[in-house]
Amino acid sequence: xxxxxxxxxxxxxxxxxxxxxxxxxxxxxxxxxxxxxxxxxxxxxxxxxxxxxxxxxxxxxxxxxxxxxxxxxxxxxxxxxxxxxxxxxxxxxxxxxxxxxxxxxxxxxxxxxxxxxxxx
Numbered sequence: 001x002x003x004x005x006x007x008x009x010x011x012x013x014x015x016x017x018x019x020x021x022x023x024x025x026x027x028x029x030x031x032x033x034x035x036x037x038x039x040x041x042x043x044x045x046x047x048x049x050x051x052x053x054x055x056x057x058x059x060x061x062x063x064x065x066x067x068x069x070x071x072x073x074x075x076x077x078x079x080x081x082x083x084x085x086x087x088x089x090x091x092x093x094x095x096x097x098x099x100x101x102x103x104x105x106x107x108x109x110x111x112x113x114x115x116x117x118x119x120x
Contacts, residue, residue: 002083008092012072015061016094019102023092024052036102040109050112051105058104062097066090 022028023035030048035041041051071084 001017002080005075005109006070006073006083006090009087009094010067013063013066013070013090013094016098017059018053020055020059024049025054036105038102038106038109039111040106043109043113045111047109051109054108055101055105058097059101062093062101066094066097069093073104 010066019028019034020036026045026049028034030042030045036051036055038051041048068091069086069090073083073090076082076086
């Protein structure tokens, strides 16, 4: 069961990064289900894409790293304790990355909003 968990974690890690990339490129429009949904990124399509573009690099780096850690856990088939630690490390990395990505996206979306609606 732990092996399946590690495989699913690797797939989800890359899936989160790919979904963010699709939002940044405009393939996934602003929606209530998928993407970085903060009060600033959800203002309009401009802030949505600006926020996701800003989060692309950290999300890909963390997604690949979390997937690599998860898959590396498969090397320790005789050590469930090590596999568990690897899975927890990958989950922690992904959680931190999602929080950081949301923060970066929020800042970028706020900047895009200021540029879009300059003060008079």
